[in-house]
Amino acid sequence: MAQTSEGNYIVINPDECKGCRLCIEACPFQCIVIGSDINSLGYQYAKFEKPDCTACGLCFYACPEPGAITVYKAEKTGGKA
Amino acid sequence: MVQYSKPRSFYDTFERKGEGQISTHYCPGCGHGNAHKLIAEAIDTLGIQDRVVFLSPVGCSVFAYYYFDTGNIQCAHGRAPSVGTGVRKTLDDAIVISYQGDGDLAGIGMASIVHAANRGENITVFFVNNAIYGMTGGQMAPTTLIDQKTQTTPLGRNLQRDGNPIGMCELMDSLETPVYIERVTFSSPAKIMKARKVVRKALQNQIDKKGFSFVEILSPCPVNWKMSPTDARRWVSESLEPIFPVKNFRDLDDVRGESAKLPLMEGNRLLDYLKPEKHISPxxxxxxxxxxxxxxxxxxxxxxxxxxxxxxxxxxxxxxxxxxxxxxxxxxxxxxxxxxxxxxxxxxxxxxxxxxxxxxxxxxxxxxxxxxxxxxxxxxxxxxxxxxxxxxxxxxxxxxxxxxxxxxxxxxxxxxxxxxxxxxxxxxxxxxxxxxxxxxxxxxxxxxxxxxxxxxxxxxxxxxxxxxxxxx
The missing domain is CATH 3.40.920.10 (Pyruvate-ferredoxin oxidoreductase, PFOR, domain III)
Incomplete structure (x- = not known):
């Protein structure tokens, strides 16, 4: 998992993703891309890639699947004064 | 640490088609998932999971009982507000959530919703409006826009022939009794975040026994609109929102839902009524x-x-x-x-x-x-x-x-x-x-x-x- 220097990241469960790309459009920092692999549902699923995540949660709320995305925030928030 | 994750009010797995399913039956990009997520999260936040009676409609969201780990009743088409009335009258502590689509609520169930609203039942109604009949394959709904093409309006909805799209919030707003009426939209993540607050507020109202709360959600149906999920979100913004203004219609501070419960009949009094004659003792x-x-x-x-x-x-x-x-x-x-x-x-x-x-x-x-x-x-x-x-x-x-x-x-x-x-x-x-x-x-x-x-x-x-x- 690509982790940011600040430790924020998301986990996308490949088998819950339907490839709708709403999370990709939602992310203000373009952290998510659509992958080329196909999951068990037959969709090209989204992947977390770029380490600029702020754990804002927009992708979580944009995603229609209940548990496809989990957002992790770094234990200690630093740097953003 | 986990910042955002699947709300606890969802089941861990959804046993709809065999064991161990983890995804919903909804099409990619469907707004129902977003609505479910906001409601489940609000149930978690408000700590009411054990009190919720979730009413599923007929329509795509008919299977909501596979997802929500709460009390569930699957209601006859359009009748969820009437079923909810029954639950309200008998279970004082229940949090009644009526979840309905536009065909269910504004079509076949119009009488049910209008009268429940007019009685001011202390329930919360989430009305998911996607301007089309989804489950049956994209027919014209009461909320279908003028000129919108559907299976049953292949040339577009015509005002003279098919009538005008019904604004349910406007209709609810013509009634005296509801305490809270708001229309929200799922056209962008920012607006989903706004809807999140409204969903929670509508449930808090019921906990506070304020009365009838009605939330209309403008929601995309990419498959029946024949659009990509991202284009469908844009269409919500560009086409639905101008016709169905996104705003708060009413937010009263009154507490109107107190006296909803029927007086309980004591002990054997009901049996007394059923006896053929009271002076022949059983x-x-x-x-x-x-x-x-x-x-x-x-x-x-x-x-x-x-x-x-x-x-x-x-x-x-x-x-x-x-x-x-x-x-x-x-x-x-x-x-x-x-x-x-x-x-x-x-x-x-x-x-x-x-x-x-x-x-x-x-x-x-x-x-x-x-x-x-x-x-x-x-x-x-x-x-x-x-x-x-x-x-x-x-x-x-x-x-x-x-x-x-x-x-x-x-x-x-x-x-x-x-x-x-x-x-x-x-x-x-x-x-x-x-x-x-x-x-x-x-x-x-x-x-x-x-x-x-x-x-x-x-x-x-x-x-x-x-x-x-x-x-x-």
């Missing part, structure tokens, strides 16, 4: 009575239903438990009619009688229909006035009597039911004839016929003494 239950599952069957007009009611009334008098369930066609006379009566010393779970241990067949079709259903050792009573054939079963007890002819002798053919019931009582000993004689005048609608009915009991008693049940 006897102590006779514990030796074997459970009776009685099917009285004939054609309409033979007194099949009233025989069932009489039987139940007598049984209540004997301190036993009973149910009576009528089943008949649309005809007032001449159609088939069955009464199912259960008698037990124990509480009765279901009034349905599938395998009657007593079959009273008043006409031929009834014997045909139910002879095979009687368990071995059961009793079949046959009205030989109308049934010429014998019972074919050898493992049941049978009693043949010309009930209609005996009734004719009494002077009233309609007393055939009394004759057959009297003899049933003599065979089963569930109820003695003296009790029956006491109950008959109290149950009859035409009091002047009481005397003839009592004569029918006498007639049956004489007949039975001359024709006792043959012991096999």
């Amino acid at each position: 006897e102590a239950p006779n514990e030796t009575v074997v459970d009776q599952q009685v099917k009285i069957a004939g054609f309409g007009g033979q007194g099949v239903m009233s025989a069932g009611v009489l039987l139940s009334n007598c049984v209540i008098q004997k301190g036993l438990n009973t149910t009576w369930l009528p089943s008949y066609g649309p005809e007032m006379r001449g159609g088939t009619a069955y009464a199912s009566v259960k008698v037990s010393t124990q509480p009765i779970g279901s009034p349905v009688v599938d395998f009657p241990n007593v079959l009273i067949a008043m006409n031929g079709p009834s014997l045909e229909a139910f002879e095979e259903k009687v368990p071995a050792g059961g009793l079949i009573m046959v009205n030989t006035s109308l049934i010429s054939r014998k019972v074919q079963r050898k493992d049941v007890r049978t009693y043949y009597l010309p009930a209609t002819e005996l009734a004719k002798d009494v002077g009233l053919i309609a007393t055939a039911n009394i004759i057959v019931l009297s003899i049933y009582f003599l065979i089963s000993e569930v109820v003695d004839l003296d009790t029956f004689r006491k109950v008959i005048p109290l149950s009859l609608k035409k009091k002047q016929l009481a005397e003839m009915n009592l004569q029918a009991v006498d007639k049956a008693e004489v007949y039975f003494s001359e024709h006792p049940l043959e012991q096999s």
Whole structure:
């Protein structure tokens, strides 16, 4: 998992993703891309890639699947004064 | 640390198509998932998971009960607000969530929602408006936009021909009673975040017993709109929002949902009402009575239903438990009619009688229909006035009597039911004839016929003494 220097990241469960790309459009920092692999549902699923995540949660709320995305925030928030 | 994750009010797995499913049945990009997520999160935040009764509609979201780990009722099409009213009146502590689409709420269920809103029921309604019938494949809905192409409006909705899209929030706002009305949209993540607050507020209102809260959600249906999920979100913004303005219509501070509950009836008062006559006090239950599952069957007009009611009334008098369930066609006379009566010393779970241990067949079709259903050792009573054939079963007890002819002798053919019931009582000993004689005048609608009915009991008693049940 690509982790940011600040430790924020998301986990996308490949088998819950339907490839709708709403999370990709939602992310203000373009952290998510659509992958080329196909999951068990037959969709090209989204992947977390770029380490600029702020754990804002927009992708979580944009995603229609209940548990496809989990957002992790770094234990200690630093740097953003 | 986890910042955002699947709300706890969802089941871990969704057992809709076999075990271990983790994704919903919704199409990619569907707004239902977003709505479910916001509601589940609000349930978590407000700590009401154990109190929620979630009402699923008919439509794509019919399967919501596979997802929400709460109380669930799947309602008849459009009737969720009426079902919710029933829950509200009986469970004071319940948080009632009615989740409905536009076909369900604004189409077939319009009367249900308008009256629940007008009564100001303390419930929360989430109205997911995607301007189309989704589950059935994209037909025009009440909220379909002018010129919007659907399966049933291939040239686009036409104002003169098809009417105008209905603004449900505007309609709700014309009523005096709702306390909270707001329309939100799922066109962008920022607006979903705004909707999140509204969803929580609408549920908080119910916890605070404020009254009827209505939230309309403009939601995409990419598949039936024939768009990509991202384009569908844009279409919500560009096409739906101008017609259905996203705003708060009403937010009152009043507390209007306090007195919604009906007064509870004390102890045995309900039973008192059900007693045929209050000054005949019921006897102590006779514990030796074997459970009776009685099917009285004939054609309409033979007194099949009233025989069932009489039987139940007598049984209540004997301190036993009973149910009576009528089943008949649309005809007032001449159609088939069955009464199912259960008698037990124990509480009765279901009034349905599938395998009657007593079959009273008043006409031929009834014997045909139910002879095979009687368990071995059961009793079949046959009205030989109308049934010429014998019972074919050898493992049941049978009693043949010309009930209609005996009734004719009494002077009233309609007393055939009394004759057959009297003899049933003599065979089963569930109820003695003296009790029956006491109950008959109290149950009859035409009091002047009481005397003839009592004569029918006498007639049956004489007949039975001359024709006792043959012991096999």
